[in-house]
Amino acid sequence: MNYTVVKNNQRISVNSIPVVKYEDFMDTIVSGLMQDKNNHCANYFGYHYESKIKLVCCIADDANHCIYILSSVVDQNIILPSFTAHNLSFEKFEREIHENFGVDYSDHPWLKPVRYPFNANDKSKTIANYPFYQIESEELHEVGVGPIHAGVIEPGHFRFICNGEQILHLEIQLGYQHRGIEQLFLEKKSLLQKTTLAENIAGDTVIGHTSTFAKLWENLCGYTTTPELEFARTLALEHERIAIHTGDLSAICTDIAYQLGSSVFGRLRTPVINYFQQWGGNRLAKGLIRPGKTNFPFTKELANKWYDVFNAYEPDFTEMVKELFDLPSALARLEKTGVVSTEVAESIGIVGMAARASGVNRDIRLSHADGLYEKLNHKPIVKLHGDVFSRALIRKEEIFQSIEYIKQLLKDIPENLKYETNLNTPEPGSFVISLTEGWRGEICHCAITDYKGELIMYKIKDTSFHNWLALALSVRNNEISDFPICNKSFNLSYCGHDL
Amino acid sequence: MLNSLKIVYHQGKQYIPDVTTVEVPGIFRGRPIISNVKVDTEKLIEICPTHAINAEPVSIDLGKCTFCGECAFAFPDKIRFTKDYKLSTNERKGLIVSEGEDKPIDLNPDIVRKEIYRLFGGSLKLRQVSAAGDNSCEWELNAAGNVNFDMGRFGIEFVASPRHADGIVITGPISENMAEPLQICYDATPDPKIIILAGTDAISGGIFEGSSALDRSFLNKYKIDLFIAGNPVHPLSFINGVLHLIRKTK
Numbered sequence A: 001m002n003y004t005v006v007k008n009n010q011r012i013s014v015n016s017i018p019v020v021k022y023e024d025f026m027d028t029i030v031s032g033l034m035q036d037k038n039n040h041c042a043n044y045f046g047y048h049y050e051s052k053i054k055l056v057c058c059i060a061d062d063a064n065h066c067i068y069i070l071s072s073v074v075d076q077n078i079i080l081p082s083f084t085a086h087n088l089s090f091e092k093f094e095r096e097i098h099e100n101f102g103v104d105y106s107d108h109p110w111l112k113p114v115r116y117p118f119n120a121n122d123k124s125k126t127i128a129n130y131p132f133y134q135i136e137s138e139e140l141h142e143v144g145v146g147p148i149h150a151g152v153i154e155p156g157h158f159r160f161i162c163n164g165e166q167i168l169h170l171e172i173q174l175g176y177q178h179r180g181i182e183q184l185f186l187e188k189k190s191l192l193q194k195t196t197l198a199e200n201i202a203g204d205t206v207i208g209h210t211s212t213f214a215k216l217w218e219n220l221c222g223y224t225t226t227p228e229l230e231f232a233r234t235l236a237l238e239h240e241r242i243a244i245h246t247g248d249l250s251a252i253c254t255d256i257a258y259q260l261g262s263s264v265f266g267r268l269r270t271p272v273i274n275y276f277q278q279w280g281g282n283r284l285a286k287g288l289i290r291p292g293k294t295n296f297p298f299t300k301e302l303a304n305k306w307y308d309v310f311n312a313y314e315p316d317f318t319e320m321v322k323e324l325f326d327l328p329s330a331l332a333r334l335e336k337t338g339v340v341s342t343e344v345a346e347s348i349g350i351v352g353m354a355a356r357a358s359g360v361n362r363d364i365r366l367s368h369a370d371g372l373y374e375k376l377n378h379k380p381i382v383k384l385h386g387d388v389f390s391r392a393l394i395r396k397e398e399i400f401q402s403i404e405y406i407k408q409l410l411k412d413i414p415e416n417l418k419y420e421t422n423l424n425t426p427e428p429g430s431f432v433i434s435l436t437e438g439w440r441g442e443i444c445h446c447a448i449t450d451y452k453g454e455l456i457m458y459k460i461k462d463t464s465f466h467n468w469l470a471l472a473l474s475v476r477n478n479e480i481s482d483f484p485i486c487n488k489s490f491n492l493s494y495c496g497h498d499l
Numbered sequence B: 001m002l003n004s005l006k007i008v009y010h011q012g013k014q015y016i017p018d019v020t021t022v023e024v025p026g027i028f029r030g031r032p033i034i035s036n037v038k039v040d041t042e043k044l045i046e047i048c049p050t051h052a053i054n055a056e057p058v059s060i061d062l063g064k065c066t067f068c069g070e071c072a073f074a075f076p077d078k079i080r081f082t083k084d085y086k087l088s089t090n091e092r093k094g095l096i097v098s099e100g101e102d103k104p105i106d107l108n109p110d111i112v113r114k115e116i117y118r119l120f121g122g123s124l125k126l127r128q129v130s131a132a133g134d135n136s137c138e139w140e141l142n143a144a145g146n147v148n149f150d151m152g153r154f155g156i157e158f159v160a161s162p163r164h165a166d167g168i169v170i171t172g173p174i175s176e177n178m179a180e181p182l183q184i185c186y187d188a189t190p191d192p193k194i195i196i197l198a199g200t201d202a203i204s205g206g207i208f209e210g211s212s213a214l215d216r217s218f219l220n221k222y223k224i225d226l227f228i229a230g231n232p233v234h235p236l237s238f239i240n241g242v243l244h245l246i247r248k249t250k
């Protein structure tokens, strides 16, 4: 067999990952595994290995709830045939491998820089000289936006090619947020430092990324996550989903100039994020998740407080969403805007909420469920149209769903056991992949340790890594004035992409 | 229409009447108090992920602190975080809290530039630059303008263009890739202009300190008018900090 099969969070010996010739590697993935619609690429990365590059590919099988791992060792600066020429979902992964290690691809259709990292293979390329796609024409014009945007948001550059008001093409250039975070995971030695890094991967997805890291680390150390920790993390993950989805509905209303919705959803979010502060002392839940322990055990009192918040939230939220989704002038802006068809979604391999809005049933809570999701009997919410409306509607329905899940969880609060850290150091020569369905979608962290148990590779993939391309494609043939709502409807992470 | 009015009615009053005195809910980690109790300082210093703790006297640099609270969990008799969200000063050293002290973090009025009170006291327009910020401070700065915190009532607002701004607010540890855009934005802001650093990452680099992907040289070139600690900055910390800077206290 050319690959090994693992479950989410399962630790294996790094030596048990088959190393195969690049042709076989490519053949197994492109002509084999990826032919099955239930499979998608969860992660594909390289790292330095005895003066060569080891490529590791992780293909998630959503139907059989497992992940196939395989690898290949190639020379630096070699020229290879690309996966992307056959399957577009590898597009960014291969660009990253090219940018970081100089591996060249003979037939990659779009071999451009991803993020201009500090450790790029070719340092002569600078972010100011990104090779934008251009069309020579008297009729067309270009619009450049960013890196600094009009609002208080993260930086990125958008280059539109327009025909009058209509967008023909959008190219999104990122990299401004690059902080070298994967390298810092190797350099910063204490566990608290690594955990703090995980919390700062994307400050809007603190629970999503930190619990992914925590689960990965616990499994790397041979620690079995206790039910108390699982309970708290599941609850927090769903609560984070409610908080951010509510804020997103506010932002979508802002962008269609619907003041009432913008204010009401905005203020409804406040008690939801304040709840995190009541629980763990920080509105965005920094400090709440720790590998092997928690500093803030969940109590009956916290459960009552949660009910206080949501008894007030639910009627006002219900009233507001009813108004919004019945309002013709709002619907006119949302429906058929920024469409990503199921076909496109599948071909570029998008994940998470945006995938489900386009009819692709991809949800780690179902396909690679860990913790309590099996017990909750999670059923992903799927919409078919792939427009801004679908992505707004999915938020509304996921909010109600998450509220229900938390209510179910609260019926059975684990008794307060003593929370002690007795984590060992990571096992030597190990590999772990950890997947979580954050509010945006799939989060994937992978780690490899050396013979001493020190990290030699830490790889983070945020949902956004798959989905930025979906945004670029969704705005084609839309009016440029609809770009803001398209953008908000995806609400992708820049820092989670650039790391 | 009727529905909309009903919705408006159901909102009641959402704004915080006095943002300078309101108490935050729950267990917010704000300004710490360090007691004089003797502890194993070496162990204490070792805990801190960002080297914010120093010995002799034991002190915490809130410009480096991520407010993770771990030091206080390990040494509850030594360190206690209060709910005081006023975490701003105009001197870098003003963010250092030493053992045995329990005094508010304050501005040094002698070094506030004179034109600040005169020109910006009633209205301050700011351009925000996220320079590799993790989107948590950005969220909180947006929240500062929402209907709950409503800093617009003091004439403080974020604007779309540096040309309309009286200063810039930097978040994030400043990546190398953002160094040039930040400089361009600052240069485009008309004089006189102020610089505010919001959050631990901006003030010291935070957990990203030492990363090869950063370029923080911009900060060596200019006087920083306000440092606001937090990870992320709480909206109340931001509003109080800015108010304190632009309005003379009686």
Ligand code: SF4
Binding pocket: B047, B048, B049, B050, B051, B052, B053, B060, B064, B065, B066, B067, B068, B069, B070, B071, B072
């Ligand atoms: S709370 Fe601040 S000082 Fe204490 S350990 Fe955390 S970062 Fe260090």
